[in-house]
Amino acid sequence: MTRWEYFTAPILVHMSQQILNNFGADGWELVQVVPGPNPESLVGYFKRPVPPAGQDQR
Known part of the structure; x- marks a missing residue:
């Protein structure tokens, strides 16, 4: 079974694409x-x- 971690963050309207791309590059959906x-x-x-135990995520 997949285990998930969650994160909330402010997204500035005038920089939304850059912010979302940065989070996506770190593996956040x-x-x-x-x-x-x-x-x-x-x-x-x-x-x-x-990640499974012993594996580091970016």
Whole structure:
């Protein structure tokens, strides 16, 4: 069975592509985006598989 770890992060609207590409390069998959505390930001929910014991993830 796959084990997952989760992460939430602010996503600035004017830099969303760069932010999402950076998280994707680290293995995070975007699951959901919700409105942030102001009109210029969103909150992204991400997940990625937990590596088996003994393996380091980037």
